Amino acid sequence: MTALFEGLPPQTIIATYLLGALGSAVGAALHLPLPFLTGALFAVGGAGALGVRFWGLSPAVPQRWRYVLVPFVGVAVGAAVPPGILDTVFGWWPSLMAMVLVVPAMHLLGYVLFHRLGGLDKATAYFAAMPGGLIEAIAMGERFGAQVQMLIALQFLRLTLSLVLIPFGFALVFGPLVGSGGAAGAAPEALASSADVFLLIAAGWGGWALAQLCRVPAPMLTGPMLASAFLHASGLWAGTSPAWGLVLTQWALGTALGARLSGFPKAALPVALGLALAQFVATLALVATVALGLALFMDEPVTALILALAPGGVNEMALVALALELSVVFVSLHHILRILLAVALARLGLRLMRLS
Numbered sequence: 001m002t003a004l005f006e007g008l009p010p011q012t013i014i015a016t017y018l019l020g021a022l023g024s025a026v027g028a029a030l031h032l033p034l035p036f037l038t039g040a041l042f043a044v045g046g047a048g049a050l051g052v053r054f055w056g057l058s059p060a061v062p063q064r065w066r067y068v069l070v071p072f073v074g075v076a077v078g079a080a081v082p083p084g085i086l087d088t089v090f091g092w093w094p095s096l097m098a099m100v101l102v103v104p105a106m107h108l109l110g111y112v113l114f115h116r117l118g119g120l121d122k123a124t125a126y127f128a129a130m131p132g133g134l135i136e137a138i139a140m141g142e143r144f145g146a147q148v149q150m151l152i153a154l155q156f157l158r159l160t161l162s163l164v165l166i167p168f169g170f171a172l173v174f175g176p177l178v179g180s181g182g183a184a185g186a187a188p189e190a191l192a193s194s195a196d197v198f199l200l201i202a203a204g205w206g207g208w209a210l211a212q213l214c215r216v217p218a219p220m221l222t223g224p225m226l227a228s229a230f231l232h233a234s235g236l237w238a239g240t241s242p243a244w245g246l247v248l249t250q251w252a253l254g255t256a257l258g259a260r261l262s263g264f265p266k267a268a269l270p271v272a273l274g275l276a277l278a279q280f281v282a283t284l285a286l287v288a289t290v291a292l293g294l295a296l297f298m299d300e301p302v303t304a305l306i307l308a309l310a311p312g313g314v315n316e317m318a319l320v321a322l323a324l325e326l327s328v329v330f331v332s333l334h335h336i337l338r339i340l341l342a343v344a345l346a347r348l349g350l351r352l353m354r355l356s
Helices: 010-029 035-049 063-068 070-079 085-090 093-117 122-128 134-143 148-174 194-213 219-233 243-262 269-295 302-309 314-323 328-352
Strands: none
Touching (some): 035 243, 063 070, 070 194, 070 219, 070 243, 093 122, 134 328, 148 243, 148 314, 194 219, 219 314, 302 314, 302 328
8 A cells, every 4th residue: 555655645635636626626617728637736845845744744746646647548549540540641741740850959948048047067968958768868867866856846847838938928918718628528427338438448547557567658658548549540439538538637637737847956946947938938929939930831720730749748738638629639749759759869968068
């Protein structure tokens, strides 16, 4: 049981999730973008930053628990795959090719900001600036002597700022967001029969297990997405994840992300937040410029292109795409490619940076 709870008291876990649920309810009432996720994140992360304690501990939940619900997102993404998807993907080659240039450019921008302006050592700046591959960045950073706590904070803030500020920015520039309630794209309900329940489980957790065996990036999302896409393309299933599953996933992810933020030392938080904001602004300016150029000869809207190129998490950006009723397949495919490129190019750059 200790391993299941990751050493946390059950009452602390329950209290944290309840706080996240309260934040989700407030987020829905305020009509925030991705309300159940951003509301929970603000409530839990803010409580931790203010020193709130549950039985002597900052708000905390087992981080691995959130992965149990991520397959709901993968199934919903796969359900959006249209017939003739291969012909559609071939039309995406300009933005996919652009990723080859955008990913190293984002890494270089982050490194310069963290090392030259932020004063971080080379190893910490290099691995904190990786625009993808959180687990790989931490593992390599530990091996090369990076300040792991700062590295984790900057990587986490990269994901959080992309998740929170991009939807808010879209709302300011383009007006109220369609589907910002977070369940857009979830209908029809997938649980009309026992066969639907079986196919939901097979596509979700079966696809996840198979993707792990095959060492696919982000297996908890990619596996269910591919399995669901196969079932829909073959005509075996016409359903998708139920709306309540996506709502629960937002709540669980937001609570877990907020809990991770709450444990960071207060003294270092302003520095990390300032550096992360500078990186976010510089990266978003680069991404927006490239997206505007690509939109001139691609059929995808600028919003989808920005979301596809932005260095957010695969799971979180897929949720944003679902909420904004953008092409989740387009967005997810670009983010999987971004992770592969980020890890591969970071390893190639070790000698250039004289870290190996």
